[in-house]
Amino acid sequence: MRMMAADDLLETTRDSKFDLVTYLRSKQQLCEEALEKALPIQYPETIYEAMRYSLLSGGKRLRPVLCLATCEMLGGIIDIAMPTACALEMIHTMSLIHDDLPAMDNDDYRRGNMTNHKIYGEDIAILAGDGLLAYAFEHIAMQTENVPPQRILQVIAKLGRAVGAAGLVGGQVVDLESEGKSDISLKTLNYIHKHKTGALLEISVLSGGILAGATQENLERLSTYAQNIGLAFQIIDDILDITATQERLGKSIGKDQQAKKVTYPSLWGIKKSQELAEELVAEACSKLEIFGVKAQPLLALAYFIISRDH
């Protein structure tokens, strides 16, 4: 099968006059409003402020947008997916807060701001993460409307799996265990990224499909799309850690090299890594051909992942 190159994809996107920037801005705006409303400050204020500090600190809202875009592609209206979209961002935020803790990556900056524990202390940061994780599930179960309950349960089950030891947490553990080792195998590297980044991106896409009532066949297409862009996303992340400036990225950079971490560019070099990311995205997009023009947002998002510079 001929892989569509990133340039072809960009051309396709341009040809169709699909404007990703406007699309992203409008979807991000909807997410910001929903997130702002989802978590009003109440007593005890400290914990809500800490949760909101990290949750509402900008960010690309990639996971919520993937969820909403997939739901729409499958013929659902975005209202049915918005609680799940918000929950995905809550969980992503939880993982960042806990990752940044001194006992983990010990990061002082995130998205250009001080990390949660630098502002609120480690104890509150741990609890803010726990609170966001628990609230994510409450929010989906409480707020999702006009969707058969069986589908909501499926989303909750898959989301729990994507976050736990079989997903994000498991990836994080293997990542921690690999620290300081310069002989990490490609298999281990793939495991880390499939779980640490990939699992949540996959459920972001899948959940939109499940809520909209996608068939099993289409869910499998969505899985492949999501797994590929997840891996591409991580490869680009590794490249950016080498090439981007701290100002642009908004977080500490060069940490991988300092930690002598095995990454895709350290194994293959930057050029081959970039090419691989492009191939992965092209294959991802080929899976969505069947959805025709409705797939434009997801195609453009895939391209966005490999062309982003922060």
Added chain:
Amino acid sequence: MRMMAADDLLETTRDSKFDLVTYLRSKQQLCEEALEKALPIQYPETIYEAMRYSLLSGGKRLRPVLCLATCEMLGGIIDIAMPTACALEMIHTMSLIHDDLPAMDNDDYRRGNMTNHKIYGEDIAILAGDGLLAYAFEHIAMQTENVPPQRILQVIAKLGRAVGAAGLVGGQVVDLESEGKSDISLKTLNYIHKHKTGALLEISVLSGGILAGATQENLERLSTYAQNIGLAFQIIDDILDITATQERLGKSIGKDQQAKKVTYPSLWGIKKSQELAEELVAEACSKLEIFGVKAQPLLALAYFIISRDH
């Protein structure tokens, strides 16, 4: 309304030949088996071992037993409540692991064993908590059978609320903020315990009722029962912190006094606190009269809470 004294209650329990010890042992045994099966070790082993270390370290299994007992009282079979019962213990365990962290209570012992982070390190302990929390929701959503999905969603929503900033996490935050202050109001003390201990005990009871299809009226009875035994449980905990030996309690004791923490016995003395706990339990039990002989396990459990010495 005349409150039933604890002695009357004990007598009732004795008269009816209900054997709580045997009941508890058999239900605890079922929970141990279900918990053991729920979380088999797989790759990456470290995180599963860490999760299992704390989850399978004994304990009274009070929350699962409350859930199973309530389900049976309402006419449900325990199989329908077992995944939720296990999830309650996973969440309780998560809260203990995170509470014990150096950034929080900094405890070295729990249930007579080293705390999770003393064995696995802080990073893994944080992740083990996250993994247990996420898995709890996955487990309920995946494993609950023969229950209308709407009820399962209700359990998930209420459980998420009981754990998050509106529940356990919120109680923990106010507790942290109250540390070292000797002028905590009774209102604040009540808030802490209603949320830190009470919320999870309440959903333990309620979830059993919801899964069994309890009416709204009965759910309200169950709420009062649970709130009362939750508060009684905390009062007894505070008393035990003063009177019990470390060996018997299996965790560091006298910490409240060392930390000059305001507790019920510090406000009212041990004797009055014990009486209040007994009154709360008596009122709790009066709410279950309508269930007749079927309420025996919950009545006996309530009594167990105020008479336990560890």
